[in-house]
Amino acid sequence: MSKALVLSKETAPAVPSPSLTEAQKGFARHLIKWQRLHGRHDLPWQKNLQPYPVWLSEVMLQQTQVSTVKAYFEKFMTRFPRIEDLAQAQEEEVMSLWSGLGYYSRGRNLHACAQRVVADFKGEFPSSMEDLVKLPGIGPSTAAAIASICFSQKAAIMDGNVARVLTRYLGFSEDLSQSANQRGLKQLAQLLLPSKAKDMPTYTQGIMDLGATVCMPKRVLCERCPVQSTCYAHAHDLISALPLKSKKIKRKHKSIYWLIAINDRFEVLGGKRALGGIWAGMHAFPEFESEAALRASLPAVTEVQALTVVQHELTHLSLSIHGFLWQEHSTGSSRPSSKRRIHKPHVTAVGFNPPGYAWMGLEEWAQVGRPKPVSDFLEQVKALE
Ligand code: SF4
Structure with a gap:
């Protein structure tokens, strides 16, 4: 006390x-x-x-x-x-x-x-x-x-x-x-x-x-x-x-890593999270426990771009969410070329109902239940358009 x-x-x-x-x-x-x-x-x-x-x-x-x-x-x-x-x-x-x-x-x-x-x-x-x-x-x-x-x-x-x-x-x-x-x-x-x-x-x-x-x-x-x-x-x-509360909740800190993959139609890969755990049943991006695991899920020669980290507080958890943007054959240009082949990376991420990923346009994202950090990253994606 x-x-x-x-x-x-x-x-x-x-x-x-x-x-x-x-x-x-x-x-x-x-x-x-x-x-x-x-x-x-x-x-x-x-x-x-x-x-x-x-x-x-x-x-x-x-x-x-x-x-x-x-x-x-x-x-x-x-x-x-x-x-x-x-x-x-x-x-x-x-x-x-x-x-x-x-x-x-x-x-x-x-x-x-x-x-x-x-x-x-x-x-x-x-x-x-x-x-x-x-x-x-x-x-x-x-x-x-x-x-x-x-x-x-x-x-x-x-x-x-x-x-x-x-x-x-x-x-x-x-x-x-x-x-x-x-x-x-x-x-x-x-x-x-x-x-x-x-x-x-x-x-x-x-x-x-x-x-x-x-x-x-x-x-x-x-x-x-x-x-x-x-x-x-x-x-x-x-x-x-007052009021007296001796047991204050101590939030643990955790970093998670989201793959924000974009195809030639400017659609973003996402799916429904599993029913259980945080954001159960909400739409989000593939999630990984480390940056290395995220990179390992992608084709060997590929580039990812780190987006601005999103901080998010839950009752028991303080999350740092690292978003990595991936565009097939990325050349460093922010806008994907319209000639690119549509490719869906074979990612195996944590916290999802595999293989439940699909390419979703930004309008489609706007119509599904999604946690706030997903909306924050989608805003960053929109800025690339
Ligand atoms: S109830 Fe709250 S605001 Fe009112 S006198 Fe007491 S401490 Fe002050």
């Missing part, structure tokens, strides 16, 4: 007791009033607080910033205005629209969830937490967001933003990497809810807004906070120590 994060027993409440002080009981009231006056009211999914757009935005927001999600949300709502439209779409199209949002299992679950809601609930999201958490890709916090915002149910959301606000507000100093402590905080969150169910949509939006715009990780704007007068961390100068 980091020394800097240990709170003294005199200053921090030892164990989260499942009760609130009289002052803390005013939390919901102050938050609701603040949300009405100062909260966010112009997010695209707030125009229509129906379960479909709320669910769509919540799934997109699970690991992604609001600023990024806005454009994706609009794109999905334009293409799939009703849940039935999403359910009937081809998975390839859904994943193509999802490309760039990352955490691609969310995109696949989104599609599967739409199909389940249409098949099992006639296209209407269920209102109970119990039914919601059984749907693909809907965890307890997303279920609570839908249940509280759309059905005024007294369900407490608990994502990273909310955990930060509540640990600070309550002086909750237990280690949130342990599930027993997560449950303890959840119990307290449930106690903080407003007494009237009709206030739940505003309350849930308020706590999300507070975490996103006031009680932020590093920029903490206590002077604008509606619950400052009863906030434990503010009173005891413990803001930077």
